[in-house]
Amino acid sequence: MGDTSLLKSKTTDQKETVTRSKSKKRDRSASEERLLQAAEDIFAKHGFKGATTRMIADKAKVNESLIGRYFDGKMGLLFALIETHIKEKVHEELLYPPQATAREExxxxxxxxxxxxxxKDEEFFKIVLGQCLVDPKFLKRIREVAPINQYIPLVIARLEVLKAQGLIQKDVDLQTMMEVFDTYFHGAMFFDRILMGNDVNAIKTKLNVFINGIATALEVKAK
Structure with a gap:
């Protein structure tokens, strides 16, 4: 075989190797996606403890061994789901336009x-919360990976603009105020929504009363 033929053969082999590699990556990505979706559905229906890797694999229509290979088991699959949700929720800006007053903001x-x-994520939140309550190691790991109040600095930046415009009192501690807001909001979601099963609109009504109290403390009093 001449040098030219040998070079063409090597080039062809390299292209085929690259193609096979890309195909395997696509196949793995597709399998991982199906497993994640199936796991979320199965966890929501049976709870983390009641769900099995067999149930998840059957729903995803993949071999059960892939859960161990790709995610290191059921717990790894749950954390992969959590990381996926975190990535979807972390934004560089708020998902609504700046408002004219602190109350409206x-x-x-x-x-x-x-x-x-x-x-959107209520059922998944219940799964994670339930596991946090019964598994201290899981809770510790959640605290390490979950972003804490990542939206707060974004809101504070907007409130600082309103303060510069003379619409918010100069001596207000916006950091503390937003941390109080965050605690109350998530407390309402946990107690009113999850434990008591209250209607979303009823919770919003209660939150609006709370917001009015914060806004009254924030806004400059009319002379």
Missing amino acids: LSALVDSMFIHHCQ
Whole structure:
């Protein structure tokens, strides 16, 4: 075989290797995606403890061994789901436009959090919360990977603009105020929504009362 033929043969082999590699990556990616979706459905239906890797694999229509190979078991699969949700929720900016007053800003924030976070992911949140309550090691790991109040600096930046415009009192501690807001909001979601099963609109009504109290403390008093 001449040098030219040998070179062509090597080039062809290299192209075929690259093609096979890309194909395997696509296949793995597709299998991982199916497993993640199946796991979320099965966890929501049976709970983390009641779900089995066999149930998940059957729903995803893949070999059960792939769960161990790709995710290191059921717990690894749950954490992969958590990381996926975290990536979807971390934004560089808020998902609604800046508002003209602190009261309107906080009201828009509540609406946004309900739409993009709470209602959409309520069942998954229950799964994670339930596991946190019974598994201290799981809770510790969640604390290490979950972003804490990542939206707060974004809201504070907007409130600082309103403060510069003379619409918010100069001596207000916005950091503390937003941390109080965050605690109350998630407390309402845990107690009112999950434990008591209250209607979302009823929770929003209660939150609006809370927002009015914060806004009254924030806004400059009319002379």
